[in-house]
Amino acid sequence: MAKPKLKPEIKTETLVSAAPKWNVVVLNDPINYQAYVVVAFMSVLRISAAEAKKLMRAIHAEGRATVWTGDRERAEMLSLELQQWHLNSLLEKDG
Amino acid sequence: MAELRLSMTQEARTVLSDLLRLIAPAAARVSVNRANVPDNDEEIAGFWVETLTAQASEEARLLAVAFASAKGNPAIIVLPNEAQAHAFLRALSAVRLALRDLVFADVTDAQLESAEDIDDESLPTEKRHALACYACFGLLQQSLISQLCPEAFD
Numbered sequence: 001m002a003k004p005k006l007k008p009e010i011k012t013e014t015l016v017s018a019a020p021k022w023n024v025v026v027l028n029d030p031i032n033y034q035a036y037v038v039v040a041f042m043s044v045l046r047i048s049a050a051e052a053k054k055l056m057r058a059i060h061a062e063g064r065a066t067v068w069t070g071d072r073e074r075a076e077m078l079s080l081e082l083q084q085w086h087l088n089s090l091l092e093k094d095g
Numbered sequence: 096m097a098e099l100r101l102s103m104t105q106e107a108r109t110v111l112s113d114l115l116r117l118i119a120p121a122a123a124r125v126s127v128n129r130a131n132v133p134d135n136d137e138e139i140a141g142f143w144v145e146t147l148t149a150q151a152s153e154e155a156r157l158l159a160v161a162f163a164s165a166k167g168n169p170a171i172i173v174l175p176n177e178a179q180a181h182a183f184l185r186a187l188s189a190v191r192l193a194l195r196d197l198v199f200a201d202v203t204d205a206q207l208e209s210a211e212d213i214d215d216e217s218l219p220t221e222k223r224h225a226l227a228c229y230a231c232f233g234l235l236q237q238s239l240i241s242q243l244c245p246e247a248f249d
Contacts (some may be wrong), residue, residue, distance in 0.1 A: 033240075038244075052247070053247075083131065
């Protein structure tokens with residue numbers, strides 16, 4: 001009588017880790033006017049004047065603020081666009 | 096959107112045009128040097144520098160054409176659409192940044208913000224002249240924003 005073949009028991013496990021988020025940070029800038037920074041934010045980040053003013057005030061008060069968080073590719077593009085407006089932006093890994 | 100207009104005296108146009116001719120090449124260099132280009136990816140860094148360099152030369156060209164085309168007294172610069180107005184705003188910003196870095200390097204930010212305080216007889220004529228231009232470029236920006244997006248002001 002043939003012995004039954006034993007199937008090896010294989011356990012699989014899928015680990016899913018979310019891609020790290022990146023922050024687009026804008027530093028305070030004593031040269032560009034506040035209204036100019038608001039227009040730049042409205043244009044680049046596609047946000048309302050009220051939202052743009054809120055970010056601008058945060059930067060003015062704190063010296064810096066995160067203006068956008070998300071995937072790296074988009075963060076790089078937004079940071080470049082902000083620098084095309086001559087704002088002092090940089091990228092930081094979130095968390 | 097209706098076209099946007101910036102007007103200035105013929106004398107102001109001449110003075111600002113002369114300064115632009117001097118500062119434009121440096122403005123391009125300053126705007127690229129100031130950029131926080133990511134240094135962890137050579138390809139991306141190259142793309143950024145290329146993009147910012149191309150933009151800087153386009154800004155210099157835009158300003159030169161705009162001021163050269165502003166005839167009459169008052170001299171009027173006409174910007175036909177929002178995209179041109181945005182480009183003009185950015186170009187003026189580049190020039191102000193260049194003046195700040197190259198001409199007013201020894202002036203504090205606080206002093207520059209209250210520019211009238213440093214516009215005194217103790218400053219060399221060239222620096223007072225550049226300071227007046229710095230303020231004028233700022234006024235042109237403010238005027239343009241007030242037409243383009245008045246809600247941007249508090």
